[in-house]
Amino acid sequence: MxxxxxxAVLMAxxxxxxxxxxxxxxxxQQGEATLEGVLVWDDAVSGPRPGVLVVHxxxxxxxxxxxxxxxxxxxxxxxxxxDVYGKGVRPQNTAEAGAQAGKYKGDRALLRARVxxxxxxxxxxxxxDPKRVAAIGYCFGGTAVIELARSGAALSGVVxxxxxxxxxxxxxxxxxxxxxxxxxxxxxxxxxPADVTALENSLRAAKVDWQLIKYGGAVHSFTQPMxxxxxxxxxxxxxxxDHRSWAAMRAFFDEVFK
Amino acid sequence: MxxxxxxAVLMAxxxxxxxxxxxxxxxxQQGEATLEGVLVWDDAVSGPRPGVLVVHxxxxxxxxxxxxxxxxxxxxxxxxxxDVYGKGVRPQNTAEAGAQAGKYKGDRALLRARVxxxxxxxxxxxxxDPKRVAAIGYCFGGTAVIELARSGAALSGVVxxxxxxxxxxxxxxxxxxxxxxxxxxxxxxxxxPADVTALENSLRAAKVDWQLIKYGGAVHSFTQPMxxxxxxxxxxxxxxxDHRSWAAMRAFFDEVFK
Numbered sequence: 001m002x003x004x005x006x007x008a009v010l011m012a013x014x015x016x017x018x019x020x021x022x023x024x025x026x027x028x029q030q031g032e033a034t035l036e037g038v039l040v041w042d043d044a045v046s047g048p049r050p051g052v053l054v055v056h057x058x059x060x061x062x063x064x065x066x067x068x069x070x071x072x073x074x075x076x077x078x079x080x081x082x083d084v085y086g087k088g089v090r091p092q093n094t095a096e097a098g099a100q101a102g103k104y105k106g107d108r109a110l111l112r113a114r115v116x117x118x119x120x121x122x123x124x125x126x127x128x129d130p131k132r133v134a135a136i137g138y139c140f141g142g143t144a145v146i147e148l149a150r151s152g153a154a155l156s157g158v159v160x161x162x163x164x165x166x167x168x169x170x171x172x173x174x175x176x177x178x179x180x181x182x183x184x185x186x187x188x189x190x191x192x193p194a195d196v197t198a199l200e201n202s203l204r205a206a207k208v209d210w211q212l213i214k215y216g217g218a219v220h221s222f223t224q225p226m227x228x229x230x231x232x233x234x235x236x237x238x239x240x241x242d243h244r245s246w247a248a249m250r251a252f253f254d255e256v257f258k
Numbered sequence: 259m260x261x262x263x264x265x266a267v268l269m270a271x272x273x274x275x276x277x278x279x280x281x282x283x284x285x286x287q288q289g290e291a292t293l294e295g296v297l298v299w300d301d302a303v304s305g306p307r308p309g310v311l312v313v314h315x316x317x318x319x320x321x322x323x324x325x326x327x328x329x330x331x332x333x334x335x336x337x338x339x340x341d342v343y344g345k346g347v348r349p350q351n352t353a354e355a356g357a358q359a360g361k362y363k364g365d366r367a368l369l370r371a372r373v374x375x376x377x378x379x380x381x382x383x384x385x386x387d388p389k390r391v392a393a394i395g396y397c398f399g400g401t402a403v404i405e406l407a408r409s410g411a412a413l414s415g416v417v418x419x420x421x422x423x424x425x426x427x428x429x430x431x432x433x434x435x436x437x438x439x440x441x442x443x444x445x446x447x448x449x450x451p452a453d454v455t456a457l458e459n460s461l462r463a464a465k466v467d468w469q470l471i472k473y474g475g476a477v478h479s480f481t482q483p484m485x486x487x488x489x490x491x492x493x494x495x496x497x498x499x500d501h502r503s504w505a506a507m508r509a510f511f512d513e514v515f516k
Contacts, residue, residue, distance in 0.1 A: 180474075186458065186462065186468075186470075187462065193455075197451075200444065200472070200474075203474055204444065204445070204474065204475075207475070208474060209474060209475065209498070210444075210474035210475075211471060211472065211473055211474060211502065212444075212471070212472045212474075213469060213470070213471045213472075214458070214469065214470045214471075214472075215469055216438075216458075216461060216462065216466065216467060216468035216469060216470075217462075217465070217467065217468075240467070243513075244469065244509075244513070247509045247512075247513075248506070248509070251502075251505045251506070251509060254505075255501075255502070255505075
């Protein structure tokens, strides 16, 4: 792991941000791959604080994740936007996004390794309290953070927002050591009811501490304004479910970071 | 509706309560039936405030509901513990409870009338803001407050805690005008998955604003310490799910009482 941005650039960033929210790009490695994430924090907060890993949706790390990280920093957390795909690998269209997401969904071991690499970057920051680290993810990133938990990673908790829900390796659910909060659109056409039931059964059998919230009227991508407002497309923003799921995450963090 | 307690008794009550939480018994009518509920409030709060109707589980109105009402009063709400069964009708065992609950579950029109009568008592209180009134219920009371919503009652919201979930009259769901929050034990053996799915489908078809939270590892009665701790009995207390569902209710009220 190394920090790309020189101090001068970081200072310039500090000068142009009116609030106390700061960010810097961090380059790091997983195996032979070079990844590039973004750390976001509030420099008005002193000392170690809980850390939250943010895992991107299928388009890769975008301004959307950085905005969520800023929202987390405003809550007093230090957030790190992980990069699963690799430095410079930023899909430009849904075909490219599908190819990238499919690659990692089809190789869960690689997906776990990539997300764990991001977790270690976050945990290694001086401002991070290493015993209080959680992970959240959106769509593809929701699947990714559940896989992170399945890898046995030491975490305070995991939150999936409209993640792809499945249970490809039920035996691994016994490795999950932290509470899971799964925020799910009740009308999400990309998650078959049978898949959701299979996941619930797998978590139940493994005696995992889990919660699943179904938001009526919400489809896939319900936290993402860029998804538009047409539920018939299967993915659409839903302001109500967005606000409710964020509030649920906050209450969950209040509990697990105690 | 009339207040049973004379002023002297009420004053005595006020003198013996160390905090500012006050309560009084209220006798009221539904048709020919006399019902007896309990109003609870914090007299350190001035002016109209949101009201919360609390509907009891199958054993009828007990200290359990009064304690929940006190917790609500401590949050600044005025709470009224409704009485569905009737003054003096307080089951002493599960056989009696089953008979009473069965009577009203089998006559949803009567159940709606009984719960609406309690709602009107709450709404008529001077300290209640009549435009901000919600209803919560436990087990049998969870079923009851969903029926209250189906009756078309003007409410800010409804919360069911381990309520019996079914959809006996799907056509009535179009009458539901308020958001529903359904807190459900994922391992509750008294709610068949098919019944839960039928309810979800009914609410979906009626375009109701609903949320359903499944708590992993929780069975029926998860908020009730008197249910014991043996999940194998199908009803048991679950501290985690109790605290989480109460936090979810609080966030829901923060939203709907705005």
